[in-house]
Amino acid sequence: METNKLLTRENHLTDELHGITDKMYKGLKLEYTEVFYLDYDVDEETGLINRNKTSKHYTKSQVDRNIKALKNAYHIAKGAASPSEIINFRDKYQISASMLSIILGFSKNTISNIENEGVTSLPTGRLIKMCLDNKAIIYKYIQLCDDLDSRKKEEISRRLMEEIK
Amino acid sequence: MVQLPDTPENSALVQEFLDETRRRISNGIDITFTNKANEELKDLALDFNVEVADIETAIENRSTENYFRGIDPSRKADFEVCAFSATVGKDNVRIYLKFGLEVQGLQILLSFNHVPDYPMNQPFKNYQYGD
Numbered sequence: 235m236e237t238n239k240l241l242t243r244e245n246h247l248t249d250e251l252h253g254i255t256d257k258m259y260k261g262l263k264l265e266y267t268e269v270f271y272l273d274y275d276v277d278e279e280t281g282l283i284n285r286n287k288t289s290k291h292y293t294k295s296q297v298d299r300n301i302k303a304l305k306n307a308y309h310i311a312k313g314a315a316s317p318s319e320i321i322n323f324r325d326k327y328q329i330s331a332s333m334l335s336i337i338l339g340f341s342k343n344t345i346s347n348i349e350n351e352g353v354t355s356l357p358t359g360r361l362i363k364m365c366l367d368n369k370a371i372i373y374k375y376i377q378l379c380d381d382l383d384s385r386k387k388e389e390i391s392r393r394l395m396e397e398i399k
Numbered sequence: 400m401v402q403l404p405d406t407p408e409n410s411a412l413v414q415e416f417l418d419e420t421r422r423r424i425s426n427g428i429d430i431t432f433t434n435k436a437n438e439e440l441k442d443l444a445l446d447f448n449v450e451v452a453d454i455e456t457a458i459e460n461r462s463t464e465n466y467f468r469g470i471d472p473s474r475k476a477d478f479e480v481c482a483f484s485a486t487v488g489k490d491n492v493r494i495y496l497k498f499g500l501e502v503q504g505l506q507i508l509l510s511f512n513h514v515p516d517y518p519m520n521q522p523f524k525n526y527q528y529g530d
Binding site: 243244257259270276278279280281282283289290291292293294295296297298300301304305308 | 400429430431432433434435436437440441444445450451455471476477478479480497499501504506508510511
């Protein structure tokens with residue numbers, strides 16, 4: 235995988251780095267991957283650059299991504315489905331992201347957005363988790379879905395029911 | 400970090416700092432976060448749903464009235480550093496906001512954005528020059 239490059243304060247190209255980090259919040263250990271880069275440390279009191287020491291720095295976009303990852307970790311810790319769980323489920327039963335969105339009653343891109351950016355709402359994440367963990371619920375939603383033709387309904391239902399048997 | 404006394408000259412110094420901050424942001428310079436600022440924003444994000452954009456807006460909207468401490472008049476440092484009081488997010492959370500402007504470059508470096516540990520006096524607040 236190609237590494238993202240960033241410019242340091244002195245305009246030198248540097249790699250975007252990744253590291254697993256954790257944070258305790260309301261008794262939960264939230265673990266996720268954070269992105270950052272290294273640049274010379276700045277003393278926050280004096281404003282002097284220490285060219286003998288580097289420390290973690292974050293661009294605005296990196297902070298944005300890290301906050302999303304943190305919130306996603308929090309939602310998962312509180313019972314929401316993780317993006318990888320959703321992807322595994324879809325792969326196993328050969329359901330496209332847009333089709334799963336429609337079956338669950340979301341707009342077409344919801345599942346795809348969650349898979350790419352993480353769960354943004356705890357109730358949504360929990361509903362998805364409940365459906366992934368209980369195929370009888372998702373089977374029922376398939377039967378009730380107005381946007382799938384009967385052939386498609388039968389096809390997906392068969393794949394799900396094979397597993398249940 | 401020193402707190403500049405309330406004089407027209409010092410107010411002009413803070414205004415100059417804020418004007419330069421806004422100029423850099425409007426020219427497309429993004430704010431850089433130190434490790435501490437990144438850690439603190441995590442707490443604000445989880446507790447109050449504060450986002451990066453809220454911090455950027457707070458920085459852009461500072462006025463001399465929000466000044467708390469900073470700016471070394473000797474100007475010998477690599478960064479001019481200044482601290483302000485700000486309210487952010489939908490809950491209007493009051494925070495201590497400290498950032499620096501690189502003197503020989505263009506970086507805007509945010510070092511603190513946290514709920515203050517003690518009341519912050521704002522020496523330039525309600526000061527009307529020439530009135």
